[in-house]
Amino acid sequence: MIELQEKSPFFAHFERLRAAEEPAWLRALRTEAMGSFxxxxxxxxxxxxxxxxxxxSIAKTPFEPAPPAAGQASWPVLERLTSDVRLVFVNGWFSPxxxxxxxxxxxxxxxxxxxxxxxxxxxLESHLGRHAGFTDQAFVALNTALAGDGAxxxxxxxxxxxxxxxxxxxxxxxxxPAASHPRTLILAGRGSQASVAEIYAGPEDAVYFTxxxxxxxxxxxxxxxxxxxxxxGRQAYHVATVQGVQDRASVLNSHNISLGASLARHDINSVLxxxxxxxxxxxxxxxxxxxxxxNHTLLDxxxxxxxxxxLYKGILSGQAAGVFNGKIIVRQDAQxxxxxxxxxxxxxxxxxxxxxxxxxxxxADDVRCTHGATVGQLDREALFYMRTRxxxxxxxxELLTRAFASEVIGLIRWQPLREALEAELP
Amino acid sequence: xxxxxxxHAGIGEKRILRGIDLEIRPGEVHAIMGPNGxxxxxxxxxxxxRDTYEVASGEVTFQGQDLLALDPEERAAAGVFLAFxxxxxxxxxxxxxxxxAALNSIRKQRGLAEVDAFDFMESVKERMELLGMPEAxxxxxxxxxxxxGEKKRNEVxxxxxxxxxxxxxxxxDSGLDIDALKIVAGGVNALRGADRSFLVVTHYQxxxxxxxxxxxxxxxxxRIVRSGDKSLALELExxxxxxLDEMAVSELVR
Numbered sequence: 001m002i003e004l005q006e007k008s009p010f011f012a013h014f015e016r017l018r019a020a021e022e023p024a025w026l027r028a029l030r031t032e033a034m035g036s037f038x039x040x041x042x043x044x045x046x047x048x049x050x051x052x053x054x055x056x057s058i059a060k061t062p063f064e065p066a067p068p069a070a071g072q073a074s075w076p077v078l079e080r081l082t083s084d085v086r087l088v089f090v091n092g093w094f095s096p097x098x099x100x101x102x103x104x105x106x107x108x109x110x111x112x113x114x115x116x117x118x119x120x121x122x123x124l125e126s127h128l129g130r131h132a133g134f135t136d137q138a139f140v141a142l143n144t145a146l147a148g149d150g151a152x153x154x155x156x157x158x159x160x161x162x163x164x165x166x167x168x169x170x171x172x173x174x175x176x177p178a179a180s181h182p183r184t185l186i187l188a189g190r191g192s193q194a195s196v197a198e199i200y201a202g203p204e205d206a207v208y209f210t211x212x213x214x215x216x217x218x219x220x221x222x223x224x225x226x227x228x229x230x231x232x233g234r235q236a237y238h239v240a241t242v243q244g245v246q247d248r249a250s251v252l253n254s255h256n257i258s259l260g261a262s263l264a265r266h267d268i269n270s271v272l273x274x275x276x277x278x279x280x281x282x283x284x285x286x287x288x289x290x291x292x293x294x295n296h297t298l299l300d301x302x303x304x305x306x307x308x309x310x311l312y313k314g315i316l317s318g319q320a321a322g323v324f325n326g327k328i329i330v331r332q333d334a335q336x337x338x339x340x341x342x343x344x345x346x347x348x349x350x351x352x353x354x355x356x357x358x359x360x361x362x363x364a365d366d367v368r369c370t371h372g373a374t375v376g377q378l379d380r381e382a383l384f385y386m387r388t389r390x391x392x393x394x395x396x397x398e399l400l401t402r403a404f405a406s407e408v409i410g411l412i413r414w415q416p417l418r419e420a421l422e423a424e425l426p
Numbered sequence: 427x428x429x430x431x432x433x434h435a436g437i438g439e440k441r442i443l444r445g446i447d448l449e450i451r452p453g454e455v456h457a458i459m460g461p462n463g464x465x466x467x468x469x470x471x472x473x474x475x476r477d478t479y480e481v482a483s484g485e486v487t488f489q490g491q492d493l494l495a496l497d498p499e500e501r502a503a504a505g506v507f508l509a510f511x512x513x514x515x516x517x518x519x520x521x522x523x524x525x526x527a528a529l530n531s532i533r534k535q536r537g538l539a540e541v542d543a544f545d546f547m548e549s550v551k552e553r554m555e556l557l558g559m560p561e562a563x564x565x566x567x568x569x570x571x572x573x574x575g576e577k578k579r580n581e582v583x584x585x586x587x588x589x590x591x592x593x594x595x596x597x598x599d600s601g602l603d604i605d606a607l608k609i610v611a612g613g614v615n616a617l618r619g620a621d622r623s624f625l626v627v628t629h630y631q632x633x634x635x636x637x638x639x640x641x642x643x644x645x646x647x648x649r650i651v652r653s654g655d656k657s658l659a660l661e662l663e664x665x666x667x668x669x670l671d672e673m674a675v676s677e678l679v680r
Contacts, residue, residue: 385514388474389524389584390502390532399527403518403567 010037010179013065013146025125026117033134033144040138052323052355053265053294058237063179063209065146066091069172071098077201077231080420083166085110090170092180093149102163107156108194110165113183114149123154127185131215132243137267139239143181143213150183155192155222164195164227164414171202171210171236184214188222188250195225195414200240201260204233212240218250220274225253227414228268232260234289244270246277246306255412256312258285258293259424269298272306272334283312284408284421287320287352294323301334301367310341313408315401316352326371327359334364341371346378346404348397398426427452427623428473428493428592433484435472441482442468444648450592455624457634459659460645461667466627467511469645470596473625474508475501488592502528503535505591509581509598516568521580524568525550525587532588553586557613574601582613593617594625599633611636631663 014034018027042059043050071090078088084102087110088095094112104110116124134141151167169182186196200210210232218224232238238261244252256268270279279299287293299308314322324343345354358371378400386396402425412418433446442465450456460466472479473486475498486493488504496504516524530540551561557579569577578598585593595614599607614624614637626637634642634656642658643650646667652658 379514379516381514382516384476384498385510385516386524386528387498388502388508388510389528389588390499390535391527392499392531393497395527395531399519400516403516406518 009062009064010142010146017146017148023117023120023125026128029129030145033129033141036134036141037138037145040136040141043138049296049325052321053263053292055239055263055265057263058209058239061177061207061209063177066171066173066178066180066208068093069095071095071170071172073098075168075170075201077168077199081166081168081197081199081229081416083164083197083416085163086166086168087112087151088168088170089149089151089182090172091178092147092169092182098168105159105161107159108161109152109154111152112149113147113152113185116152121152123187124152124185127187127215127217128183131217131245132213132241137241139211140213140241143183143211146181147183147213148181150185153184153186153194153196155188155194157189158191159189160192161194164197164225166197166199168199168201169210169212171206171208171232173202173206173208177207177209179209179211181211181213184212186214186216186224186226188216188218188224190219191221192219193223195227197227197229197414197417199229199231200238201231202233202236205235206233207235208233209237210240212238214240214242216242216244216252218244218246218252220247221249222247223251225255225413227255227412227417228257228266229417230258230260230264230266232264234260234262234291236261238264240265241267242269244279246270246272246274246279248274249276250274251278253280254282256281256283256295257417257421258283258287258295261291261293263292265294265296267296267298269300271300271302272308273302275303275305277303277306279306279308281308281310281312282408282411284405285312285314285322286424287314287322288317289320290318291320293320296323296325296327298327299329299339301328301330301337301339303331303333304335304337306334307338308340311408311411312343313405314343314345314354315348315405316345316354317348319349319351321352322354324354324356324373325359326357328361328369328371330360330362330364330367330369332363335366337364337367337369339367339369343373344404345373345375346401347375348378348401401426427489428625429485429487431485433472433486434482435468435479435484436482437479442479442648443472446484446648446650448643448650450623450625452623453618453620454641455618455626455637455639457626457628457639457642457659458645458650459628459631459642459662462629464645465648466645467596470508470594470625470627473506473594474498499531500535502588502590503532507585507588507590507593509585509593509595511596511598511600513569513572513577513581515570515572517570519568520565521568522547522550522564525584528584529587550583550587553583556616557583557586558609559583575603575606578602578606578610579613582610586613586617589617591621592623592625594627596627597629598626599628599630607633608636631659634659
């Protein structure tokens with residue numbers, strides 16, 4: 001554990017929040033979470049879950065709370081990843097000027113967390129901080145203690161939303177290193193259907209830290225597509241946890257795209273908590289230069305007859321380092337579980353590296369779990385074949401790289417994201 | 427069109443081609459036969475530019491150009507095509523996209539404009555029909571999950587689309603049943619013409635019943651040990667390659 005100093009800006013931030021006018025349950029939640037964070041401290045590489053990812057530089061940097069800002073309308077992501085329903089947050093705070101509510105059907109509510117707290121929405125108390133574990137995860141604890149704003153998306157029973165809800169979290173840190181702790185809560189009611197995208201972006205030339213937590217509750221028979229696009233600036237630190245909780249026969253399709261940040265760590269978790277639940281985890285991570293990207297996923301098969309399907313693919317170049325850890329727990333009660341996991345990595349340079357590990361804990365006896373991991377370079381045979389057909393070497397490499405990514409990109413149903421990723425590839 | 431002079435090549439210390447001399451004029455079809463390990467596939471690969479083989483000495487000129495100085499893609503642009511013995515699977519790249527990228531790359535290197543997408547599609551479909559290939563194969567990833575026969579047809583389809591001046595067929599007959607062989611040979615024969623030459627590498631005489639060569643060469647031990655007309659293939663079929671090894675040895679001793 002890294003020693004925490006009481007004079008750390010995180011504690012000062014917490015003290016200021018405690019003085020603010022807030023519901024008693026929230027104040028209690030923050031206090032408990034801050035207590036957890038004090039106890040846990042920042043993780044170190046001696047901890048199994050953080051073995052290959054050092055957050056010492058986050059711990060050492062004096063991050064100030066990122067101040068509310070109006071935000072600029074000129075961010076490229078705002079142009080490229082458009083939708084009628086868009087909430088934009090700047091430094092973690094809702095920016096009405098950049099947002100548009102579109103025309104939402106009855107039974108759908110999309111708004112800022114701060115507004116929802118002011119209006120005293122009862123769902124918040126029963127869900128906020130109840131799913132993402134802050135007693136044992138330091139960054140979740142820090143977010144839970146310090147989140148000032150974020151998004152709340154609520155879908156009532158049987159409503160279907162045909163356009164995606166896009167949540168854009170921008171960082172505009174100003175001159176000094178700044179931290180924001182955006183919080184997202186998605187409640188998909190029984191039989192509802194929607195897609196929600198979270199996009200994280202910021203400037204290329206500033207040091208800042210985004211510490212995000214999203215909680216997703218998918219009720220019986222609901223279908224939720226969740227997109228997460230981490231497109232932070234190249235000097236940013238990005239740590240995030242997504243925690244899904246799935247009810248009977250619900251479907252959660254998670255797409256986790258990682259393009260930016262100097263150091264990124266994503267924990268994507270779901271509990272398949274009732275029979276017949278299905279979860280798909282797709283991931284694509286592109287890293288070059290000295291980028292470090294760590295994806296930890298956890299599928300907790302708690303009940304029988306659930307299915308999970310996981311495909312994570314990474315393309316690493318330069319001196320980039322990647323980590324994939326795919327944990328699957330099959331509880332004793334979770335008979336007839338069907339879990340498929342695959343992690344494939346393409347290393348484009350001799351200096352790039354990946355640590356990949358499946359982690360299966362199976363306590364039931366009638367289950368089908370498969371996993372596989374590959375690490376390789378571009379296929380030399382295919383390169384030669386393409387060149388004999390007249391396609392120059394450089395173009396052949398690009399085509400093969402794109403082909404590698406296409407397996408994951410092809411699974412994305414939100415067309416603007418598919419197009420943006422295709423444009424981002426070489 | 428193609429002139430090979432005293433070509434020696436191999437992998438590291440291992441010499442596989444030990445002095446190949448061969449001349450192919452425009453419009454000619456040459457067959458190269460020989461037992462496994464005789465170096466015939468190596469010759470095909472060296473001509474296409476595979477860098478696992480090192481050329482120790484010798485010359486290859488193609489239409490007056492030093493072929494060995496060119497990259498594989500430049501050889502393609504110059505008009506050399508190799509139909510692979512084992513066509514490579516490329517998951518994630520559709521056949522359609524691949525062939526258009528190939529044709530446009532070659533045209534670009536020759537200073538020509540890109541082909542119109544619609545015209546390209548029409549001409550590809552026509553050629554596919556001749557080869558008995560369903561249109562759906564255009565949208566499948568290159569060779570991925572194709573049967574052996576489908577892969578070989580796909581090679582001939584690419585040959586037809588790219589219209590090279592010299593087509594090298596490396597055991598295009600292996601793994602084909604007689605019906606598929608007839609279709610593939612028909613596809614090749616349709617492309618024969620006064621300014622297009624073929625180098626047909628095969629282990630079996632059977633293919634040469636359908637693609638009738640002007641010349642037959644027999645390779646053994648990395649050299650061409652005999653050359654003749656199509657009757658040589660029949661002779662070889664009757665006698666087998668074992669006698670040939672004796673010929674090669676006697677030649678080396680001589």
